[in-house]
Every structure is written in structure tokens, then in C-alpha cells.
Amino acid sequence: MKALLFDLDNTLYSASRALFNLIDVRINRYMHEVVGIAHERVDQLRRHYWQQYGVTLRGLMQEHGTDPEHYLHYVHEIDVSSRLDADPTLRAMLQQLPQRKVVFTNGSAEHALRVLECLQIEDCFEQVFDIRVSGYLPKPCEPPYCAVLRCLALPAGDCVMIEDSLANLQTAARLGMRTIHVAEQDDVLSDAAVDARVCRVHQVAHVLQGWQSRAGLQGVA
């Protein structure tokens, strides 16, 4: 395992921080105030875009000609520091991991950097790959994963994807990556695409150590 690909939102910080709710509000406002969609249609259209295109942005681009850069700037204009603060435990864990570490998010790199700065882990990652990596195509579509692998110059088999979204992990697994599902709820069903499950991202080092010692034992046998 040479590289660790971390999702950002609800993975590197807990969903209980409800940071994404602030983005949700901005997306709804954008759809109503900028695109001109009636209030009562916004929720239903967002659901439709999610099912059809993976993220709201793709739906707005395809069906309303939305400028993706304007959208990304608008929806990420939130006060990240009102919900997040430094996470020294996470920082210590990331620093002790010898693998290359990158962030791979469906958001914007600017938002990712603000989040990483609030958590005080921005220097733990060599790069942030955002939704621009493959022409605004989001995870779980395959092209952004392939673009990240090309940039890293690594085969999928050398990478581990760490994510809260099962759909995003399913693509990673299909391409040959190992997967760690960050899921805080107890009632998560097991899935063939998931190699390990943790409640918090802080447990990732423990999982990796377990895999390594098992691989070491097999090497000896």
C-alpha cells in the first residue's frame, strides 16, 4: 500500500459537526436565487440530480447551463471555523503513516484547504484532488478515480480509499483499490466492496497495521 486517498467531508471530520448542512443551505439558495428554480421544486430536483448525475452541480450544468466555477465558489462560502477545530489526535495519526496521503473530494480544493486548515492537518497531505480533476465529473463515476491514479502514477492495487460514502467505495473496489468505510452508525450493513469499517477516521492506522502484519505473516509462511 503506497498511497492513502482520503475523502474530505464527513470522513476527515465527523458528520456530527454538521458542516455539510451549511453547504446544503447554500446549494438550495443557489438553485432558487441564482438559477431561478421555485422554492417548492428545489428538494425534489436535488434528489433527481443526485440520482441522475451523482451531484447537484452536474444536473445544473446539464439542464441549466450553470457555470461550475461560480457554483463551487457560491456553495462553499461558509464559515468552516464555526463547526471545526484543530484535531491533534488525527494529526498525530496522519504523521505516523508512512504512505503517501492525498485528499480526493467532490467539493472544491478551496473548501478542502479551509477544512484542512481548521483541523490543522493541511501539511499532512501532498495534494488535494477536487471535482475539477476530471471535468467536474464526481465520484462515484470512474474517470476522476482514474485521473487521480494517473497523477499519482500508481496502480489501483497500491491505493487505499477511505470514505463515508459506500457508493464511492464501490467504484474504488471495482478498480482494484482497498477500501476503508468510515461509518459512525452501528447498523451499517456489510458490503463486498468494503475491506474494513471504522467508526472514526482516527482508527485507520490500526486497520493498516493489521493488514501489514497479516501480509508479513503470510510472507513468512
Ligand SMILES: [Mg+2]
Ligand atoms: Mg464524504
